[in-house]
Amino acid sequence: MDDILFISDTSDGQNWGCYETSRQLRNLLLESVDIQYTVFLNEIRDPIRTTVPPSLSDVQYLIGESSKIFESSSPIYRRFLDHGLRPAKHVFDIYPRVMDQFENKSELFLKSKLFGKYFPDPGNIDQVVINGEGSIHGNRIKSRILLFFAYIWRVKLDKPTHIVNHTLQIDTPELKEMIKVIYPQLNSIAFREPISKLEYHSKIGDTNNTIQAADTAWLLDDCLTKTDLNTILRQGGMSVWHPTEIQPSFDFTDRYVCVSGGSGFGHGKEDSEKIAEIIRSLLDNNIDANILLVAPAQHDEHILLRVAEGFNLPLAKVSNNSLVGASIIGNSELYLGGRWHGSIFALLNGARLVNFKANTFKMRGLKDMTNHPYQIYPSQQAGNKADEIAKSVISGLDKSIGDGQEKMIKSLQSMSRKNLDGVREDV
Template sequence: MKVFLINDSSSNSNWGDRAAATALKQMIVECGGKIHGIITEDDLRYSRLFHKTTPAPEQIHQNHRIKDLIRMFLPPIMFELRKGLQRLYQNNKSGNSVYIPQTVNDFDSCAGLFLQREHSGTDCLDLIESSDVIVIHGDGCMVGNGIIPRTILFLGYLIKQYLNKKVVIVNHTTEFDHPDLYQMARKVYPLFDDVVFRDTFSVDHCNSLCRGRYCADTAFLFKPALRSEWEVISSRAGYFDVWPDTARFDPSKAYICMGGSSLFYCEGDSTHIINKYAELVKRVQKTFAGQIVLTSSDIVDQGIMRSIAQLLELPLVGLQIPVQQAVDIVGNAEAYIGGRWHPSIFALRGGTPVIPLSSKTFKMQALVQMAGLDFNASDALSLENEYDVIVDRLLSCLKQGNSLRMKLKQWAENEAEACWGNVDCLKHRSI
């Protein structure tokens, strides 16, 4: 079965984007699918939809290597500014983004432009037309009104209405908080052959749009190593040092992981976030006698967590670490404090309790509720009002010890088996 994949988010350096897309591609292949065409997340962001050939994975890696190196040294605000300027340039210079509608009323006119074969490089359309099923990896894109969600919805419409192909959208959260994107969704979601959400909140949120269903995030497929088998190798000095970050800690001894939130970027100047978060770390250190390991799972968090790591002389597990190592680290921690969806999944997969911080959408609240943790996400932008709450929750989780860990681990293992439902469109698994 030939599969065309839209929004391969492994082009993003974010831990979770890499994990979810990698797992989804593995599932597709193990179910007998052949991925013969891909549009990456970066392709969507920059409207690069007309590859003359589909790049091999090693070519994609090479194309993004220099950019990832630049990301490590630029402040997050500079990278976001570059994205905005790139989009503005494309729109003003009549680049490929002219094919992407601004509103639902532009769908058919943009489809007419898109289907014209005169423009250079029609490999995208050729591959779509020769596919048996088009799989859209929705991920966390369906929020706001940026070019990525608009492009995804437009491609879904074009493929269903004009090319009459089977199209499914899987593994995603929706929060249609912008009226233009919501109107697009109203038009497109009823057309999809299958709609799979990664949280129950989105199912309820979209019950008026479509007959969607819940299925666990594909990232649940990643499983942490058993500490008894892992700590001998990983305890070697420098094992988790991924330049330029240093993560010197002893995994054979108790440690807590602490991470950031997608809301940190919204604040602009990060000085006060650094100070507030550093104070939270100090409060946790007074309560927990073990090690504190900071995590940077997204470019938004990187500058902030690096500053805190230097200020408090703490180990930092950085952005460039392999996904499986990140899963091993977070999944074997005593607890995870943070506002990141996928690192929280990594934690739960190993039975690590999650003390949630808020994020841009409701997804952290949804995840801890699905996992059976009776916590409201603490406001990541008002940590000074949350110190006592976070510490009390941490103490409660630590007190419950192995009984809570086993409960969370069993729930996550069930989710790992159920997450194969994301590829029900491929009928049968080949394993």
């Protein structure tokens, strides 16, 4: 079997979905290849750094950024910070910010000690699999580092390289240029929802290396029952926070809805208040179900703790493992939230959905894949639309899931396995 370098294993992510996706993806890989070495998510988010002498491409990058000082409408101090001081610092970074820097900086990276720290025994690698979960978008560190590593392994080292299981939103000129150069050279590109594939082909062009797949989290098929959850909570195996109860109680066999935040929300009190307005409206309209706040991600926990305290509600914390978290959401009557994986966990077990928009178009992509007629509300307007959202939740409790749910799940599970079609072809 081929030896694989697995880049961006998200098992160390503060997110139920990150963990479950990588758990399933690793299992899928091990069916046909050996994982020789893994680079984990937080090594991508907070990369080891070193300084290098600037090259001509770095100087050109600095000049290009400096010109934006006079074009931007931001306050003058922001312009000098974003387009002057920071770019001046970046030219000494070994990692590129724009496509023109990739060639020189990749040569420097290959000669540096960092290459050996990230990739020990490179001669033993047959193929490289990069987990793009959740999204490649914007000018974020994670997006740039993943594409830089893809460039090094595919272009410089000529190894079969694949980016799988991801959403791609081409939303900046810098990212578009990177995608335009790197993606056509990859051996396979597997998208987890259809909008990304359409976006790639419409903005970059037709290439024969794209695969319409689905998120590997769809392969989770062993959710716990309501009775199991009650037992785990009673025995202290579940992390639930309550503002007034040291040992919180909750009966999972009763009707309940799960409420979370999502990547479209910020971290401030105003974001807590948006969720609070919805909870207030649900209670004012006498919702016929208990309310359980859930934090599938660390981000959600920050804003939901305030909501839990304000309404004396229990909060299932992010520290629960992904199986418990998925089962909590899946056994609910309805999941209200903006989490991609939280929504998958709901659908896998027959729970209904009302969604918030995320920081990319992925929630719309999920709706297109599943063909479910649920509502998706803008996260930033959640407070203003609290009554409308609450009515959607209450009316959704009694809606039929409809026929074809089991067939849809089997189809998406089959598509999940397509993430590695390109890897299997190169074995």
